Amino acid sequence: MKQYDAIIIGFGKGGKLLATELANRNWKVAVIERSPEMYGGTCINAGCIPTKTMITESEFAERVYQNDYNKQSKLYALALKRKDKLVTFLREKNVENLTRNPNITLYDGTASFICPDTVKVIPSPEKEEAAFELSAKEIFINTGSTPILPAIDGLKNNRYVYTSETLLHADILPHHLLIIGSGAIGLEFATMYAGFGSKVTILEAGKRFLPKADREIAEYILESLKRKNIEVRLNARIQSLHDTTDGITAAYTDASDGTPYFLEGDALLVATGRKPMIENLNLEKTGIQVNAQGAIVVDEQLRTSVPHIWALGDVKGGEMYDYLSIDDFRIIRDTLFGKKERSTEDRYPVPYAIFTDPPMAHIGLTEEEAMKRGYPIKVSRLPASAIPRARTLQNMDGMLKAIVNTDTEKIIGCSLFCTDAPELINLVAFAMKTGQKSSALRNFIFTHPSMSEGLNGLFKAF
Numbered sequence: 001m002k003q004y005d006a007i008i009i010g011f012g013k014g015g016k017l018l019a020t021e022l023a024n025r026n027w028k029v030a031v032i033e034r035s036p037e038m039y040g041g042t043c044i045n046a047g048c049i050p051t052k053t054m055i056t057e058s059e060f061a062e063r064v065y066q067n068d069y070n071k072q073s074k075l076y077a078l079a080l081k082r083k084d085k086l087v088t089f090l091r092e093k094n095v096e097n098l099t100r101n102p103n104i105t106l107y108d109g110t111a112s113f114i115c116p117d118t119v120k121v122i123p124s125p126e127k128e129e130a131a132f133e134l135s136a137k138e139i140f141i142n143t144g145s146t147p148i149l150p151a152i153d154g155l156k157n158n159r160y161v162y163t164s165e166t167l168l169h170a171d172i173l174p175h176h177l178l179i180i181g182s183g184a185i186g187l188e189f190a191t192m193y194a195g196f197g198s199k200v201t202i203l204e205a206g207k208r209f210l211p212k213a214d215r216e217i218a219e220y221i222l223e224s225l226k227r228k229n230i231e232v233r234l235n236a237r238i239q240s241l242h243d244t245t246d247g248i249t250a251a252y253t254d255a256s257d258g259t260p261y262f263l264e265g266d267a268l269l270v271a272t273g274r275k276p277m278i279e280n281l282n283l284e285k286t287g288i289q290v291n292a293q294g295a296i297v298v299d300e301q302l303r304t305s306v307p308h309i310w311a312l313g314d315v316k317g318g319e320m321y322d323y324l325s326i327d328d329f330r331i332i333r334d335t336l337f338g339k340k341e342r343s344t345e346d347r348y349p350v351p352y353a354i355f356t357d358p359p360m361a362h363i364g365l366t367e368e369e370a371m372k373r374g375y376p377i378k379v380s381r382l383p384a385s386a387i388p389r390a391r392t393l394q395n396m397d398g399m400l401k402a403i404v405n406t407d408t409e410k411i412i413g414c415s416l417f418c419t420d421a422p423e424l425i426n427l428v429a430f431a432m433k434t435g436q437k438s439s440a441l442r443n444f445i446f447t448h449p450s451m452s453e454g455l456n457g458l459f460k461a462f
């Protein structure tokens with residue numbers, strides 16, 4: 001059995017950064033990945049990068065051929081090819097970065113624990129290779145997450161039902177796409193397909209759209225989606241899905257009044273959340289604690305309940321973002337080799353962005369949350385159309401909103417629904433995390449015309 005200094009299970013975001021860091025410090029590292037199609041992890045193969053590439057392409061399709069399904073759809077096939085080319089390029093770069101390091105060995109296969117320091121690797125069946133075992137002093141679990149498939153009658157093995165991963169690989173452009181779930185995945189796929197000319201209907205179980213978002217901003221988003229042929233039906237309790245000759249019918253009731261509905265589409269995306277990927281790991285052989293949501297329990301430095309086994313990224317549950325997996329890597333690096341100052345508790349507030357068109361981004365508290373906590377606040381709003389850059393970009397849809405504590409003059413929350421919001425929010429995050437008063441953004445010299453100069457206007461009221 002081969003011995004390593006470290007085994008990393010899963011070639012995901014945090015794991016690959018850690019592999020290189022450890023190898024550069026002369027550790028012998030084994031990285032185990034269950035699928036060559038996933039080298040580099042979810043982000044580059046099935047998550048952030050392919051979806052944002054397709055959204056950019058779809059925005060282009062919409063602007064050039066507005067409301068002309070036939071013309072917009074022609075660009076869809078081209079967009080898929082461009083997306084595949086980029087994914088292949090990034091995947092190859094990721095493999096090259098890892099395998100050129102003489103201290104790293106990349107193994108193809110699914111890993112499962114035999115005991116706390118030994119892992120069995122089962123190569124994929126087509127490889128026709130025997131299983132083998134590896135052991136190490138430190139083991140890092142970076143196996144990501146997997147879609148939650150709700151127990152809806154007719155959902156399993158239905159040829160018209162897709163997950164985000166399978167839909168990205170299908171070369172069908174539905175006339176009417178049904179989506180279950182209006183979280184980040186549901187909204188981003190809705191934006192993408194609407195841009196290519198599909199009608200989209202989202203069935204959401206919740207009674208409140210984007211429940212964690214600022215209420216006013218959520219309303220703006222909902223209105224903007226409607227204008228793009230995206231309908232969101234809240235309170236939807238889906239009973240069953242039925243194959244028809246040319247598509248799928250969803251039978252659901254509106255939980256607010258019990259009215260039954262039948263909705264026809266030609267494809268259905270399930271976007272009902274993701275769960276930590278612990279399947280196959282055989283964690284019971286290790287004594288690692290798992291919580292009720294199936295997430296690996298870790299301490300603030302990302303150690304599991306077994307001190308030499310760590311977990312990073314989506315598999316430890318909570319918020320699932322690429323940039324948190326990267327920060328998990330930084331915390332482990334600091335714990336192993338640094339000043340041991342970093343922890344999962346010192347990175348809040350964490351911003352997020354949803355890539356609708358225009359996109360939305362948020363950090364900190366919403367107005368509702370700030371009021372519930374009893375903070376003395378002042379709220380400021382700026383329509384996106386007031387920013388000259390939004391006009392030059394021909395995307396004037398949207399609203400920016402900021403909340404400042406009137407006692408401390410510090411920003412405590414900000415929600416942006418405008419073009420470039422995922423970039424702008426990082427400026428606000430920087431101001432918040434470095435303890436600036438709101439006047440810092442009000443008086444900052446920004447380039448012109450830029451979306452960021454809108455922050456001068458947004459914070460003018462304070």
Ligand SMILES: Cc1cc2nc3c(=O)[nH]c(=O)nc-3n(C[C@H](O)[C@H](O)[C@H](O)COP(=O)(O)OP(=O)(O)OC[C@H]3O[C@@H](n4cnc5c(N)ncnc54)[C@H](O)[C@@H]3O)c2cc1C
Nearest residue numbers: 010012013034038041042047111143144313314320321322
């Ligand atoms: C459609 C979609 C869009 C997204 N968009 C964004 C976005 O815009 N911005 C953002 O920040 N986040 C986004 N995310 C979330 C982001 O992709 C994840 O949070 C991030 O990629 C998680 O990285 P990770 O390090 O946890 O592991 P991953 O990158 O998921 O890697 C885990 C790896 O482990 C492998 N694996 C699993 N089990 C085993 C096993 N037993 N043995 C061996 N290998 C195994 C998997 O095959 C996988 O390659 C998106 C996610 C999806 C699905």
Ligand SMILES: NC(=O)c1ccc[n+]([C@@H]2O[C@H](COP(=O)([O-])OP(=O)(O)OC[C@H]3O[C@@H](n4cnc5c(N)ncnc54)[C@H](O)[C@@H]3O)[C@@H](O)[C@H]2O)c1
Nearest residue numbers: 150181182183184185186204205271272273274320353354
């Ligand atoms: N831009 C980004 O950063 C980005 C993009 C995509 C995904 N992600 C991450 O990926 C993860 C998964 O995203 P997601 O959108 O699948 O999950 P989510 O948890 O954000 O949203 C799932 C939605 O589905 C609804 N739902 C659940 N069961 C349902 C049912 N049976 N019927 C109808 N509605 C139902 C929920 O109420 C919820 O609104 C999230 O953690 C997200 O942060 C991030």
